[in-house]
Amino acid sequence: MSKILHYYILSDSVGDTALKVARSALAQFPEARTKLHRHNFVNDTDALNDILQEAAALDGLVFITIADNQLAKYVERFCIETGLICYNLIQPFVLEIQRRLEVEPSEIAGAQHELSDAYFKRIEAIEFCIQYDDGRDPSGMDEAEIIIIGISRTGKTPLSMYLGTLGYKVLNIPLIPENEPPVELFKTDKKKIIGLTNDPYTINRLRETRMIEYGMDSGTRYASIKRVEEELNFADELYRQLDCPVINVVDRSIEESATIILDIMNMPVRYN
Amino acid sequence: MSKILHYYILSDSVGDTALKVARSALAQFPEARTKLHRHNFVNDTDALNDILQEAAALDGLVFITIADNQLAKYVERFCIETGLICYNLIQPFVLEIQRRLEVEPSEIAGAQHELSDAYFKRIEAIEFCIQYDDGRDPSGMDEAEIIIIGISRTGKTPLSMYLGTLGYKVLNIPLIPENEPPVELFKTDKKKIIGLTNDPYTINRLRETRMIEYGMDSGTRYASIKRVEEELNFADELYRQLDCPVINVVDRSIEESATIILDIMNMPVRYN
Structure with missing residues (x-):
């Protein structure tokens, strides 16, 4: 097995939720050769674009936690256009919770910040x-x-x-x-x-x-x-x-x- | 807001990956009333069935990390039949990695166990x-x-x-x-x-x-x-x-x- 799997962690906060998920999945492949590309605190579309372009070129697997709705939409469009596979590990759950509770999410990146x-x-x-x-x-x-x-x-x-x-x-x-x-x-x-x-x-x-x-x-x-x-x-x-x-x-x-x-x-x- | 959101963490290992994801999403709703139901080391369909029945009755949101393919399929069938929403936070990524690397996953629960x-x-x-x-x-x-x-x-x-x-x-x-x-x-x-x-x-x-x-x-x-x-x-x-x-x-x-x-x-x- 010589192929390297490039995986990207992309977040408008710390990104450790996405990292934890990626590593859990990768742990099932102890022999796999992988390379982590980690980008934290990404908060504008220009930076996002550069990273996604690189990921697409390397056929990378992208795990994101982006709380900002506009940024998340930008990623979504990029993926549809380029066929990049990208898992948003916060938005789908936030949307479902929003639907159930009928309240708006804060959309604050890293809302996990401690009080x-x-x-x-x-x-x-x-x-x-x-x-x-x-x-x-x-x-x-x-x-x-x-x-x-x-x-x-x-x-x-x-x-x-x-x-x-x-x-x-x-x-x-x-x-x-x-x-x-x-x-x-x-x-x-x-x-x-x-x-x-x-x-x-x-x-x-x-x-x-x-x-x-x-x-x-x-x-x-x-x-x-x-x-x-x-x-x-x-x-x-x-x-x-x-x-x-x-x-x-x-x-x-x-x-x-x-x-x-x-x-x-x-x-x-x-x-x- | 008086509704309580019941969320379930269900894992054939420790379940902290699923917990981290659920909490990241919930952090966007600081005012929400939530109740965590956590079940670790679940490894047979009987136990799984009892928990999923309860989750369905409470209209719970279910986050799972189940590495065992048979158990994961059991959950999938249950959700299709009952309309329960359940996010598997390991299987989809494992399948995609498997497709790319052309190797079999270990399917060992909690393959994260440290050497x-x-x-x-x-x-x-x-x-x-x-x-x-x-x-x-x-x-x-x-x-x-x-x-x-x-x-x-x-x-x-x-x-x-x-x-x-x-x-x-x-x-x-x-x-x-x-x-x-x-x-x-x-x-x-x-x-x-x-x-x-x-x-x-x-x-x-x-x-x-x-x-x-x-x-x-x-x-x-x-x-x-x-x-x-x-x-x-x-x-x-x-x-x-x-x-x-x-x-x-x-x-x-x-x-x-x-x-x-x-x-x-x-x-x-x-x-x-």
């Missing part, structure tokens, strides 16, 4: 997640919306930070057999607690990598499969005691684990 | 961002891919963490007129540096809020407009000296600022 209150809340959540990362301070448990526990290298930190960027206050606690978990864990609302687990071999590989990065011998006790299994047993026992849901993060993306957590906790969707 | 290498890299990036947050350690500048500088409350931390979840190693340095910026800043590759600025009144409001949260008087020098302007002038002077691009984050979402940074730096898109 300052939402922005403040996200900042606060991210700062919370950093402050209470890695068991730094168990006293935040009551304020936390989600408490993630797990042994080293089960992905507590990345998951917490990702949830933080979505606006959730997450505190995470590392589990170590030699240390008693903080007493606050047994006093807080159990519904907020999520246990992470992972395949022992994956954890072991992650630990070996970490040891090498630290310039240490990868054959330490920390990175031995026997030790990992011992720690996982300790964690399982605690999860049973706390009666908390457990997520196995093996082969899951950060987004996927995050979605599962929000589903389990029946949390509203915030920013996405 | 372990990509997952490891994201973990590493997020951990880097935490380790080098808020000027904790300027020695990471050479390893950093992006260096964000700015005065207090310009949003360095949330932006760094968000970029971290996208897989970028970001280091950020707070600017304070009384402190010399770290010497490493003048020795590192200048192309990596981004200055943040913001409207003085917004910064002031953020600082007042922070003071109140800390249980302190909001009328401190830190939160006075004169002080904020003094700091902003100091930062502007440094930005000129470093000749670095400056982003005004006022009224921008975290995603928008992040996109602008990646555009300026001509960085490849990683995870989105």
Whole structure:
């Protein structure tokens, strides 16, 4: 397969909705050779025309999110005239919603811009997640919306930070057999607690990598499969005691684990 | 306007592509009353049937990402029979790509699942961002891919963490007129540096809020407009000296600022 698929992301705003759709579709073709052409904040027909001409010449696949009605119409005409295939990933849905609700759309590009209150809340959540990362301070448990526990290298930190960027206050606690978990864990609302687990071999590989990065011998006790299994047993026992849901993060993306957590906790969707 | 628009997100994977599209469109109707019905990891026709029946009864708008061809066909038939409007946000694009590339799609639900290498890299990036947050350690500048500088409350931390979840190693340095910026800043590759600025009144409001949260008087020098302007002038002077691009984050979402940074730096898109 030698053909390159050129794909265009064209938006009068950031364009990440269109990008997400294009990448979801392209993910079905892991072997495909593709080239991304991304153009954000396009807001006049001249700029649009240049990009579309190039796309047509390269037989590109065009994904657009253009909220401005005039610009969208311009693209539509161009495509009819040239046979370019172009998916508008906002207009058709906006028109259908408009028909149903009988209200006019704002047509403001990137109407997703956050109100300052939402922005403040996200900042606060991210700062919370950093402050209470890695068991730094168990006293935040009551304020936390989600408490993630797990042994080293089960992905507590990345998951917490990702949830933080979505606006959730997450505190995470590392589990170590030699240390008693903080007493606050047994006093807080159990519904907020999520246990992470992972395949022992994956954890072991992650630990070996970490040891090498630290310039240490990868054959330490920390990175031995026997030790990992011992720690996982300790964690399982605690999860049973706390009666908390457990997520196995093996082969899951950060987004996927995050979605599962929000589903389990029946949390509203915030920013996405 | 009293009508509620019910919208359904239905996926044989996480469903966040469909959710992103639906929310982009709905953002054009800030006053609309909407109710989200989200169903992830749906993988049999019985479950699908129950959800679609409910959606039809509520005259819902359905956004789906179903990679499995049999399930997608089932939905299609259901919609033809009942007149339900349903947007498949993956199949049409997959079919078009398949036609062009002449290869079969994997049809694996959530083919976006990360390979372990990509997952490891994201973990590493997020951990880097935490380790080098808020000027904790300027020695990471050479390893950093992006260096964000700015005065207090310009949003360095949330932006760094968000970029971290996208897989970028970001280091950020707070600017304070009384402190010399770290010497490493003048020795590192200048192309990596981004200055943040913001409207003085917004910064002031953020600082007042922070003071109140800390249980302190909001009328401190830190939160006075004169002080904020003094700091902003100091930062502007440094930005000129470093000749670095400056982003005004006022009224921008975290995603928008992040996109602008990646555009300026001509960085490849990683995870989105």
